[in-house]
Amino acid sequence: MRVVVAGGHGQIALLLERLLAERGDQVVGVVRNPDHVADVEATGAEAAVLDLEHTDVAALTDVVKGADAVVFAAGGGPNSGAARKETVDKGAAVLLADAAEQAGVRRYVMVSAMGTENADPHSDEVFQVYLRAKQAADDDLRSRDLDWTVVRPGRLTDDPPGGRVQVGTLPRGEVPRADVAAVLAAVLTNDGTVRRTFDLLAGHQTIEAALSDL
Numbered sequence: 001m002r003v004v005v006a007g008g009h010g011q012i013a014l015l016l017e018r019l020l021a022e023r024g025d026q027v028v029g030v031v032r033n034p035d036h037v038a039d040v041e042a043t044g045a046e047a048a049v050l051d052l053e054h055t056d057v058a059a060l061t062d063v064v065k066g067a068d069a070v071v072f073a074a075g076g077g078p079n080s081g082a083a084r085k086e087t088v089d090k091g092a093a094v095l096l097a098d099a100a101e102q103a104g105v106r107r108y109v110m111v112s113a114m115g116t117e118n119a120d121p122h123s124d125e126v127f128q129v130y131l132r133a134k135q136a137a138d139d140d141l142r143s144r145d146l147d148w149t150v151v152r153p154g155r156l157t158d159d160p161p162g163g164r165v166q167v168g169t170l171p172r173g174e175v176p177r178a179d180v181a182a183v184l185a186a187v188l189t190n191d192g193t194v195r196r197t198f199d200l201l202a203g204h205q206t207i208e209a210a211l212s213d214l
Helices: 011-022 034-042 057-064 082-103 126-142 177-187 207-212
Strands: 002-006 026-031 046-049 069-072 107-111 147-153 155-157 164-168 174-176 196-202
Touching: 002 011, 002 082, 011 026, 011 034, 011 177, 026 034, 034 046, 057 082, 069 082, 082 107, 082 126, 107 126, 107 177, 126 147, 147 177, 155 177, 164 177, 164 207, 174 177, 177 196, 177 207
Parallel strands: 002 026, 002 069, 026 046, 069 107, 107 147, 147 196, 155 174, 174 196
Antiparallel strands: 164 196
């Protein structure tokens, strides 16, 4: 399958691109910085340079046209201000959904976050703005006639992949980025995850078994 990954230079995205390329998929990582092209190509993916904060739906539609699926793995970054939570975590996610619709790409996998529904609606603190932006992006996606899946990882770690996870509605916890990438790769070919939203943490089930229990 052909998969376009928005935020293609992110840590999870690079891991996902490598997994998909290794299993024989055609992968395109969308990056805003030309300096990141080589890192994306080193995973076996193609790179498309496009700044999701400063583009339009027509340009992004050209990138996703012909894809079987899109994955939103972009983010403003931990050191960015509140404004970029709105333009990237929300705005770019919505733009990707618009482009998917225009290009006729039905499958959309969203990398979200646990706890978005608990965001303080009155706080200007950057993390609360981030949670509200992610919730708004998730709500927008779920309102569309697309084959969407919203994956909500817990606190991300750089631990080696355990290959064992838990999914569902979960308490706080953590999960290696590598296991998040593996779950995303599995979700893309699992029709049982379509129109499902689930939390994701390290656990005791294989990825296949955990997803089959949704």
